Amino acid sequence: MKKEKVDVLVVGGGAGGIAGAISASRYGAKTLLIEREDRVGGVLNQCIHNGFGVLVYGEELTGPEFLFKLLEESKGDFEVRSGETVLRILKDEKVVITVSKRGITCYEVGALVVATGARERPFSTLMIPGPRVSGIYTAGVVQKMVNIYNRLPGKKAMVLGSGDIGLIMARRLKLEGVDVLGVIEIKDEVGGSLRNFVQCLRDFEIPLLTKHTISKVHGNGRIKGVTVVEVDENFKPIDGSGKFFEIDTLVVSVGLIPQNQILEGLVEFDPINGGPVVDDLQRTNIEWIFSAGNSIAIHDLVDFVYEEGVVAGRNAARLALGERLPRRKLKLVRGKNIGVMVPNYLTGDENRVKMYMRVRKTMEGGELRVQGGRVRKYNFKVRPGQMLDVVLDVGRLSFPTGERIESCEVEFHEDRASR
Amino acid sequence: MKLRIAVIGAGIVGSLISRELSKYDLELHLIEKNPDVGWGTTKANSAIIHAGYDDPPGTMRARFCVLGNELYGELSRELDFDFRRIGSHVVAFTEEEMEILEDLMDRGMKNGVQNLRILDREELLSMEPNLNPSVKASLWAPSAGITEPWEVAISAVENAMENGLNLHLNERVLEISVERGKVRRVKTNKGEYDVDIVINCAGVHADDIAKMAGAEPFDILPRKGEYILLDEDAHVVNSIIFPTPTKKSKGILILPTIDGGTLLGPTAEDLPKSKKDDLETTKDGIERIKRACLKLVPSLNFSRVLKTFAGMRAETKKMDFIIGKTKVWGFINVAGMRSPGLTAAPAIAKYVVEKIIQEDLGVGLERKKNFKPFRKRIPHIENYGLEEWEEVVKKDPRFGKMVCFCNKVSEGEIVEAIKRGARTLDGVKFRTKAGFGKCQGGFCTLRILEIMSRELGIPIEEIKLNNDEASMMNGKVRE
Numbered sequence: 001m002k003k004e005k006v007d008v009l010v011v012g013g014g015a016g017g018i019a020g021a022i023s024a025s026r027y028g029a030k031t032l033l034i035e036r037e038d039r040v041g042g043v044l045n046q047c048i049h050n051g052f053g054v055l056v057y058g059e060e061l062t063g064p065e066f067l068f069k070l071l072e073e074s075k076g077d078f079e080v081r082s083g084e085t086v087l088r089i090l091k092d093e094k095v096v097i098t099v100s101k102r103g104i105t106c107y108e109v110g111a112l113v114v115a116t117g118a119r120e121r122p123f124s125t126l127m128i129p130g131p132r133v134s135g136i137y138t139a140g141v142v143q144k145m146v147n148i149y150n151r152l153p154g155k156k157a158m159v160l161g162s163g164d165i166g167l168i169m170a171r172r173l174k175l176e177g178v179d180v181l182g183v184i185e186i187k188d189e190v191g192g193s194l195r196n197f198v199q200c201l202r203d204f205e206i207p208l209l210t211k212h213t214i215s216k217v218h219g220n221g222r223i224k225g226v227t228v229v230e231v232d233e234n235f236k237p238i239d240g241s242g243k244f245f246e247i248d249t250l251v252v253s254v255g256l257i258p259q260n261q262i263l264e265g266l267v268e269f270d271p272i273n274g275g276p277v278v279d280d281l282q283r284t285n286i287e288w289i290f291s292a293g294n295s296i297a298i299h300d301l302v303d304f305v306y307e308e309g310v311v312a313g314r315n316a317a318r319l320a321l322g323e324r325l326p327r328r329k330l331k332l333v334r335g336k337n338i339g340v341m342v343p344n345y346l347t348g349d350e351n352r353v354k355m356y357m358r359v360r361k362t363m364e365g366g367e368l369r370v371q372g373g374r375v376r377k378y379n380f381k382v383r384p385g386q387m388l389d390v391v392l393d394v395g396r397l398s399f400p401t402g403e404r405i406e407s408c409e410v411e412f413h414e415d416r417a418s419r
Numbered sequence: 420m421k422l423r424i425a426v427i428g429a430g431i432v433g434s435l436i437s438r439e440l441s442k443y444d445l446e447l448h449l450i451e452k453n454p455d456v457g458w459g460t461t462k463a464n465s466a467i468i469h470a471g472y473d474d475p476p477g478t479m480r481a482r483f484c485v486l487g488n489e490l491y492g493e494l495s496r497e498l499d500f501d502f503r504r505i506g507s508h509v510v511a512f513t514e515e516e517m518e519i520l521e522d523l524m525d526r527g528m529k530n531g532v533q534n535l536r537i538l539d540r541e542e543l544l545s546m547e548p549n550l551n552p553s554v555k556a557s558l559w560a561p562s563a564g565i566t567e568p569w570e571v572a573i574s575a576v577e578n579a580m581e582n583g584l585n586l587h588l589n590e591r592v593l594e595i596s597v598e599r600g601k602v603r604r605v606k607t608n609k610g611e612y613d614v615d616i617v618i619n620c621a622g623v624h625a626d627d628i629a630k631m632a633g634a635e636p637f638d639i640l641p642r643k644g645e646y647i648l649l650d651e652d653a654h655v656v657n658s659i660i661f662p663t664p665t666k667k668s669k670g671i672l673i674l675p676t677i678d679g680g681t682l683l684g685p686t687a688e689d690l691p692k693s694k695k696d697d698l699e700t701t702k703d704g705i706e707r708i709k710r711a712c713l714k715l716v717p718s719l720n721f722s723r724v725l726k727t728f729a730g731m732r733a734e735t736k737k738m739d740f741i742i743g744k745t746k747v748w749g750f751i752n753v754a755g756m757r758s759p760g761l762t763a764a765p766a767i768a769k770y771v772v773e774k775i776i777q778e779d780l781g782v783g784l785e786r787k788k789n790f791k792p793f794r795k796r797i798p799h800i801e802n803y804g805l806e807e808w809e810e811v812v813k814k815d816p817r818f819g820k821m822v823c824f825c826n827k828v829s830e831g832e833i834v835e836a837i838k839r840g841a842r843t844l845d846g847v848k849f850r851t852k853a854g855f856g857k858c859q860g861g862f863c864t865l866r867i868l869e870i871m872s873r874e875l876g877i878p879i880e881e882i883k884l885n886n887d888e889a890s891m892m893n894g895k896v897r898e
Contacts, residue, residue, distance in 0.1 A: 221886050
């Protein structure tokens with residue numbers, strides 16, 4: 001077993017991890033990034049559509065272009081090892097054990113940044129009746145199949161779920177000559193962004209079937225069709241509404257789930273975010289473990305992931321280089337209408353803290369309040385499908401004195417007048 | 420000339436009979452219509468090694484269940500498959516059900532089941548704290564266990580092949596010829612085999628095979644069972660939890676799977692003979708499982724669902740196994756292998772070889788001197804210490820490259836599974852458990868296909884999920 005020492009170990013070579021490694025090494029820490037796949041980049045490699053980097057680079061890039069820029073930025077600052085997978089994290093020893101073709105490696109680390117991204121919710125978890133057949137793929141798998149492996153999944157497809165990847169893959173398949181019969185959405189509105197709805201569905205005349213779901217899969221060996229039903233407001237199928245669609249491919253885009261297997265049982269989790277609880281330093285409840293990006297909560301933009309990665313990397317480096325980091329002082333608690341929310345704690349260390357959150361239900365407008373004070377007013381429709389990012393002026397909040405941690409409510413106050 | 424035996428059907432029963440026969444000096448064929456072994460009933464059942472108190476004394480089910488259970492320990496060591504005696508509870512909620520527990524205990528003792536005990540509510544809840552607190556008692560059977568049925572079949576066939584078995588996959592038996600009352604030849608879609616003995620282990624299709632041979636007719640009544648599988652975070656129960664059984668079935672139960680998940684089911688739906696291959700899950704079935712399991716464990720969390728699936732069991736009118744010689748000399752039935760078929764299979768294998776072939780048919784078999792009893796499983800990191808795995812990786816670095824991240828399956832394991840006969844994605848999955856984790860193949864499916872394409876030297880789009888119709892891709896995006 002090889003033993004190595006690094007100041008900051010970054011796990012995950014996607015946007016968050018690379019940003020974290022750049023920022024840690026710039027701060028002066030000896031930084032190593034490990035990636036379990038053969039190459040870094042994560043999902044950026046397969047996202048050949050544009051829309052990446054508006055906040056970070058001020059221009060609209062494709063995924064691979066964004067990755068290229070990131071790698072240019074990072075050139076030579078830190079070491080990258082791909083094909084390496086984390087096996088264990090020893091909390092008390094500050095040790096991370098990995099496996100790769102080089103064997104088992106034991107890293108003694110000053111700090112760890114976990115940026116392991118997300119996974120897709122599998123179709124099988126939906127318990128939709130029918131036989132077990134081929135031809136059902138999550139949208140990310142189809143994206144990789146088409147864009148990386150240069151293979152088509154089939155000839156006639158439907159998409160279940162109107163999240164962003166589902167919309168993008170509906171367009172992608174249509175562009176490559178696949179007959180895309182429609183996108184099925186159980187809710188009464190599109191799940192992904194309105195921009196994607198317009199650019200991926202409307203512009204390509206792909207129907208969106210809201211308030212519909214699949215009640216049965218048909219096929220023998222390969223999928224041959226689906227029965228699509230209309231649902232009522234409780235998502236229950238309406239009798240007699242079933243309609244058969246003949247397809248050979250079902251693309252499933254029914255949600256992303258933060259992927260953080262390596263932190264399970266180790267750090268405190270936020271059940272609503274689906275990832276580790278973090279403070280404004282991107283630090284978990286274990287002081288040497290930091291986390292950023294989709295492994296904490298699902299973000300809409302790679303730019304958000306990048307921003308969190310920068311914060312996580314910088315603070316991991318501070319700790320690894322011997323700095324004493326401030327403790328948590330304010331606990332941000334979800335008030336009215338707040339769903340996903342990052343971070344969970346404030347230390348007061350930074351004056352301006354970027355917060356990311358989602359509302360629980362669609363609202364015409366309103367204002368975001370923290371500790372009772374207005375942070376931002378929204379004069380437009382806000383939807384759960386769209387992540388809100390705000391900069392919190394921490395100086396305006398009141399912090400407790402002494403060792404106490406105080407609660408601080410975050411709420412989205414619906415403004416009925418703006419309707 | 421060597422005695423020639425053909426076993427039809429490579430499920431758990433056919434596989435273990437083949438392995439038992441491979442101890443003897445003969446020409447042995449195992450014929451399977453599917454592209455792999457263990458893909459019928461073996462692939463989708465409760466995976467329980469039953470203690471043996473369910474069936475009435477005197478039945479073959481009772482007899483071979485208890486005998487088979489005893490054999491599993493040694494068999495799992497020889498064939499290196501997972502098997503754990505975690506024990507089973509039959510739980511009672513009412514006075515009447517408690518009486519049935521007493522009957523079952525009585526029956527179990529008559530059947531020769533060891534260490535049965537009726538537990539009171541307190542003891543039961545201390546062992547199974549998640550159970551419905553309104554339980555009254557349970558029948559505790561410590562000898563009950565769990566295994567991975569298809570692994571048993573795969574390991575048995577691998578070992579039998581090392582000892583000379585000829586495995587014929589993708590071969591459907593079309594005709595069985597009989598001459599002068601003796602079985603003579605088996606014709607398949609691929610070839611013909613001259614035989615002296617045919618052993619019918621064709622599962623839900625065993626009645627059709629018996630008919631081909633002109634043996635005494637019987638009917639296999641297909642009974643579908645649906646299941647829900649929860650992921651490894653569910654941690655519902657520590658042992659197998661049965662409700663009090665009814666005449667028809669052991670009921671819908673909850674048990675841990677061998678790799679840490681939780682299995683709920685099965686339903687028991689009798690289907691017409693024409694629907695033997697209907698493995699569809701249904702809305703009704705899933706709802707029924709949910710209801711029944713919530714009664715056993717009210718806190719059950721269905722957000723942990725990983726998948727649902729269905730299996731087909733072979734029931735018979737006489738409610739017992741059909742095992743024995745027939746009026747066609749040399750044609751042997753091992754049919755109607757519903758529960759406890761998995762448990763009974765090792766004992767049945769011995770019975771077929773030692774009693775039916777050697778005594779009933781009077782055919783002397785000669786033991787091989789060089790029989791190799793041991794088979795080793797594919798190396799997997801979770802079965803090794805870190806230092807030991809370091810050595811494995813040193814010998815073959817591909818074992819250091821993870822492909823399935825959820826279950827930590829390495830490229831080396833995928834390659835080894837292909838070497839051992841996997842030709843489909845399912846073949847790899849069932850041998851390595853790659854793709855069986857929380858992401859259900861989201862990250863590894865394409866990587867596995869890529870490795871298969873490279874190792875087998877075929878284009879990636881030609882690899883199937885399982886059968887020929889189950890294609891995975893449709894050609895290139897562009898040349």
